[in-house]
Amino acid sequence: MAVKSMEDSFVYKMLNTNNKVSNNIGKLLTEGKRLDKSNLEEAMMIINKNFKFPLKQQVIKAFEDGELILMFAPTTVRMPNALPFFLTRGGNGQVVSVVSVDLYGSMNQKGDVHIDPKKLYTIMEAAYLSRKYYLQNQKYITNRGVIDACNIYANMIIKPLNKKYSLNVDRNKMHKVQFLAAKFYLINVLGLNDGDTVNNYAISVCKNGNPILLREVDSLMKPEDYKDISTFITALSSELLNLGMRDLTVRGFLEAFIHMYDGSTVLGLELFPYFLYTTNSVIHGAYLNNQYILEDIVESRGVKLYNSFVI
Structure with missing residues (x-):
């Protein structure tokens, strides 16, 4: 990493x-x-x-x-x-x-x-x-920690998008966004190289996801789409991916993200220590962010992620 x-x-x-x-x-x-x-x-x-x-x-x-x-x-x-x-x-x-x-x-x-x-x-x-x-x-994050973090991150991305675009109405569409969000986390935030390991981690985030459809949407992404959160959100809005979010803008996403979780969480979109700060704040009950919204996302996975740094 x-x-x-x-x-x-x-x-x-x-x-x-x-x-x-x-x-x-x-x-x-x-x-x-x-x-x-x-x-x-x-x-x-x-x-x-x-x-x-x-x-x-x-x-x-x-x-x-x-x-x-x-x-x-x-x-x-x-x-x-x-x-x-x-x-x-x-x-x-x-x-x-x-x-x-x-x-x-x-x-x-x-x-x-x-x-x-x-x-x-x-x-x-x-x-x-x-x-x-x-x-x-x-040597700082275990394989178990990676999977738990992927789940939390992908669901943090999904929630504001789902509020506007009702992604949960189409399970396959929601899985595609979860999968891509998990890949963005692994490649951009953690700095892992794209490949089978990253794909397998990302697929594991999508409960009962269709691997064929997930690999299909993966093939439409370009390496530069994972450059930063701006390029990633722009990619999600493209007609090529056909995710039904063509009017999605980077500014609109960031505003929705901050409104939902609080401005204290925004650096966690791209920087791992600040993502961990967000999850640990919830675990500790510190109310440094929108604790009530994040509790449903972090749940037990956040405790497992935290424990992966304690051992």
């Missing part, structure tokens, strides 16, 4: 129009306040005392060792809620993960930060996993 940089994401480029996000990241790092435990005593006490998440000790250690940095942005900076954490190089040249705590917290004049402990922990854990994925991605 090849790690895709944030700059290669169509969604990030859209968010970063006129370098707005890049400039804010720079200001956050140079002008923001770096937080330690003394700034977060109440939240950290609850995390240490009450939370039983299996990665908690590793996350706290990463914070203590400076691999995970918590920042509070100056008032002139507002990061998008889709980007509560990111990776950068520290002063020693090592990769570190940075969390923008101000997105969900407030600071008083003494420097004490008030934030929901579960939100703080969930974002810290996502930032920790993002760094681990960057450094160890070749």
